[in-house]
Amino acid sequence: MINKIVDSAAEAVADIFDGATVMISGFGEAGSPVELIHALVDRGAKNLTIVSNNAGSGHVGLAALIENRQVSKIICSFPRTTISVVFPEMYRRGEIELELVPQGTLAERIRAGGAGIPAFYTPASVNTPLAEGKEVKTFNGRDYVLEHAIKADFSLVKCHTADKYGNLVYNKTARNFGPVMCMAAKTTIVQARNIVELGEIDPECVVTPGIFVHRVVEVANPADESKLVAEERRYPWT
């Protein structure tokens, strides 16, 4: 019998190991699986490589994971915001490695990782510092740079509605990297605002088919990261 529902965020992340590559969905706070990230802080796995568009805000969510010294490298497109403090400080001190990737290239590298494509050529970043050391090939008179797929051991993703097969529907612009990250990990762990019975999600409206999802945990009232940041909260809660 297929039932991907697990009882708690803690149980969902219990096998994330030291040195794992972990993708984390979200564009800023929109779509960031804050409760799963906090469970990973509690779990304490270290030396992680994180793949995420940003590098966290304030002292909660991804910023808390970084601040807890669990992350040795981050692959992202935009590691600073007006309210990011943890990553900039650690980066300046040389305590965390950064691989900066154009946002579309990041999305496509993840998609490729999930789609069985080892590498691809893109026009983005040609003739810029971000293409240095990479193979460039000309197609129809235009230069393209070779980019490699990214795969992960785990993906942590937030969605709106899920069922026990792992079919997912997202909410507005919180969808962002979720669908491609679900495809690219050996184990995809999803937090959903609500879990419904099989058949309640119209098959025409499924955004991520359950085949890409391994564990689903219900988090009915997920935290608003921006609210936690505004309240200057820190995780672990103090």
Added chain:
Amino acid sequence: MDITTQKVGWSSSEMAQNVARDIHDGAYVNLGIGMPEMVAGFIPEGREVIYHTENGLLGMGAVAAPGTEDPELVNAGKKYVTVIPGAAYFHHADSFAMIRGGHIDICVLGAYQVSAEGDLANWSTGNAEDIPAVGGAMDLVAGVPSVFVITKHCTKSGEAKIVKECSYPLTGKKVVSRIYTDLAIIDVLNEKLFVRELAPGVTFETLQQQTGAELHLTQQTKTHDEKK
């Protein structure tokens, strides 16, 4: 002759208005963060324009009114926004397929520097102290057919932003189509800069003095001050 105090140059709103005037009916448009966002407020009546935001939305509407903000409905600058009837959400790989695949007609971006050949530098000053961040800028300039730059003509300290060659790290090479500044509108054509329009109170000579690359006048160059 008018001897009252003459206005020199365009305000930020007028610059945004100049860009908006050149966005055609039915265009799919991506607006960068900051001054480019102002353009949406000036689209002439009778034109329908669909705004794309690279975090997964076509049909972005106005900024959300206070009290109605939804943390899961944001634009590329992570501002709370709204959607228009007929909007669509999609994931990031599809969003950048729209960009790289040439489906978005126009993007409007800010700039640190633009070169005579249309090279753009707008993501990094190369300062080792700054945290490097690129976002979607490199994908946009590589994939969108018309790249419009909106920027002050000079930096706050008076240095030219339109230069022979960019000294800052590039976002893309030969990618800019048109530059809208407070002093002029300039086309980049065949790796040369052609003045399309001079702002009120600006002569070609003063414009050239504030530009780090050679400018060209054309018979079509529009001015606001010539005695006709």
